[in-house]
Amino acid sequence: MDFPRRGGGKKLILTIFSLSLLVVLLIRQRHASQEFLFQGDLFESLQVIDDCPTNNGNINSTQLASQHGSNNNIPNTIHQVWKTKNVETYVTEFGPSHESWKGMFEPFGYTVKLWTDDDVLQLITTTYPWLLSTYLAYSYDIQRADLARLAIIHAEGGIYADLDVYPRNVTDTECVQRLGLQAVFAPTQTAHIGLSNHFFMAVQGSPFLLWALQEAKRRAVSPSMRVLLPYLRVLWTSGPLMVTGAARQYVWVNDAGTRLDVGVLDEEKYRRRVLGHATGRSWHGPDGVFLNLVADHPVKAVLVGVGALVVALGVVFHVRRRFHLRRRHQLALGK
The missing domain is CATH 3.90.550 (Spore Coat Polysaccharide Biosynthesis Protein SpsA; Chain A)
Structure with a gap:
């Protein structure tokens, strides 16, 4: 199995973080637009x-x-x-x-x-x-x-x-x-x-x-x-x-x-x-489909988002752990 080079884990974390920010932005945009509706009855x-x-x-x-x-x-x-x-x-x-x-x-x-x-x-x-x-x-x-x-x-x-x-x-x-x-x-x-x-x-x-x-x-x-x-x-x-x-x-x-x-x-x-x-x-478009999915099924959308984030973080943790184990093994052999 090929393991990522140094910095690969950081790139993956950065990708996950960026995707998470995008999801937050999409949800924030919907709420921001609806502030025009929520100012009084x-x-x-x-x-x-x-x-x-x-x-x-x-x-x-x-x-x-x-x-x-x-x-x-x-x-x-x-x-x-x-x-x-x-x-x-x-x-x-x-x-x-x-x-x-x-x-x-x-x-x-x-x-x-x-x-x-x-x-x-x-x-x-x-x-x-x-x-x-x-x-x-x-x-x-x-x-x-x-x-x-x-x-x-x-x-x-x-x-x-x-x-x-x-x-x-x-x-x-x-x-x-x-x-x-x-x-x-x-x-x-x-x-x-x-x-x-x-x-x-x-x-x-x-x-x-x-x-x-x-x-x-x-x-x-x-x-x-x-x-x-x-x-x-x-x-x-x-x-x-x-x-x-x-x-x-x-x-x-x-x-x-x-x-x-x-x-x-x-x-x-x-x-x-x-x-x-x-x-x-x-x-x-895709943004409208996503935002309407969130609006129509808010609880499900949150659960799916949290689940996806947990899985992604789990993958990051696993890859980083394997990477560090391999590095330790290589350093031990080098000695």
Whole structure:
């Protein structure tokens, strides 16, 4: 058996140490990015929808209609975005949801509209020229898709649903549209204290969506130095972290001591009555896969990490011990 030369053990230790630091950095990056979510309870300032209608203190549909105008309804249009008209190229566990939305909602007078990359580019070029440079400069297609959905709903109003979001009930969805709110979002799946952008609805010209678009442009030119990983950078510049950050700013600027006319679906009591989410994660790179594994299975991830570190240290100890034994043997023979 060939034993490592002097310094081989140190190199191995350095490698193990570097890998350990990388794991710590990945986990730290996820927590650092989520600090934008954990600064206070955002939902205390929003309309939390746990039934429709209800008078339980969270939301009162009659009062909202009076405050914000009973005709301030969200249009019966469902918008989805894909590269081309061929949604079958979208990969998800249950297949793209486009036909599901059409089959369930079109009989009730809804329009289900699919936007392609060319459609989105034309919309931004003609209606949002101030966003065009941001849209074109993004490094990832998912960032353009994130910006596109906000622009589409702001321009036309209606409902946005990712192709891995599936409808469950027309009546419950329509009821949310008629609450008199300017915008309603699904909650984030982790922590349940942020706003997600895989499903949301808004009136045409929603002030909050305009605010979010402006925030997306700002973040595109001044990225956070704390968010190093591509996955987290996407979330922070255009995804749920950006939307949640925009909501916090919007709440702070417009705080009048009452809940604003922006709603969020209660995860347990109402979101599941409106939609199902297959969580395709088709755009995630290795960093996103790892961070979602940690988020989905935190205990298992820690145990696996600790186990791997113990095994690695055991290997280092064994190699170093064999190396020193051999050196002693060689020195003894030399004498």
